[in-house]
Amino acid sequence: MKRVYVAGGSGGHILPAMTMARQHPHDEHYFVALDRDLDRSLLAGNDWITQTAFLSLDTIRLRAIRAYPAYGAQLGSALRISWDLLAAWKPDEIVSMGGYISVPFCSVAWLRGIPIRLYELNAEVGTAVRMLSPSATEILCCFDEAAQRVSQQVSWLSWIQRAPRVTTAAYPMRYTAGQKVSRAEACAQLGLDTNHPVLLVLGGSQGSDCINGLIISWLYTLSASQRHTIQIIHQTGSRSYDFICEQYAQFTMRSIIFAYREDLATCYAASSCAISRAGSGAIHELTWFGVSTLLVPLDMEVTEHQYFNACAAVMRHSNVMSMVENDSERGRIFQWLTQSVLG
Secondary structure: OEEEEEOOOOHHHHHHHHHHHHOOOOOEEEEEEEOOHHHHHHHOOOOOOOEEEEEOOOOOOOOOHHHHHHHHHHHHHHHHHHHHHHHHHOOOEEEEOOOOOHHHHHHHHHHOOOOEEEEEOOOOOOHHHHHHHHHOOEEEEOOHHHHHHHHHHHHHHHHOOOOOEEEEOOOOOOOOHHHOOOHHHHHHHHOOOOOOOEEEEEOOOOOOHHHHHHHHHHHHHOOHHHHHOOEEEEEOOOOOHHHHHHHHOOOOOEEEEEOOOOOOHHHHHHOOEEEEOOOHHHHHHHHHHOOEEEEOOOOOOOOOHHHHHHHHHHHHOOOOEEEOOOOOOHHHHHHHHHHHHHO
16 A cells, blocks of 8 residues: 655654554555755655655744745645645555645645545644545544533534544554663663663753753752752753753763654653653653653644643543643743752
């Protein structure tokens, strides 16, 4: 079977698509992503992918009226390229992970009569899924809240056409039980001491300047003896990597710092606790590894999906998940870090 996976803009979209594709080793896999460095780096070097294509699309900001002509030109180009790709690839199915890249590609696929399987990875139904739901064959939601909302939104379709099937589906977990090593083994692999706590800092696949800054500021509030007992695994993102490395160099403590790492299984297993953005992938993986986590949702202009993800996660996994509403709750964040890391 030939499948096209439409996923771009973040690891949160691309990694679950790659996970699903790897579950079908005998199929032909085509990927459509955004023309960005992150998308290209995640998809590079995977010889099991038959072919990849990259579309140039900027995030639409409704208030940026002057940019509308440029958006229109990009959209027109994306529609034309999508038509040409589908004509050349002749896929049996489209698998969309949501995001605005899905809108032009899946719209063309619908015009060509190709079945479309939509994934909604978040608790809040995204604009792309709402727009594309009438053209989908099936919609799979990783949160019950999203499945309920989508079911309500597509119910009217039964009056004029066959409504898509809406189901709650498991998040496409990229790890297996065999990768779930003990904390002692994980710490040994990373050169960490099991007798001291390990804090995992995740800002998403692109990093978070705000979380990075909060962690450094919190460390400055601690005494040298307190910092000496802490170990940190910190994913910084590429923008802040050099600066964060310079900051850690001033502290006498064990730390593992990297801009981005695709395989975090050992890091999850070694961690005593974590502070993280509230992307769907991070939530499902941290829960699966049982890491006590403070979720700090990203406050975005166009969507509040991370806030709703965090709310849903805390409702279901209150034993390991806590949250603040946004980055501005500095006092609560510092309090949680001190209590969770230092006891």
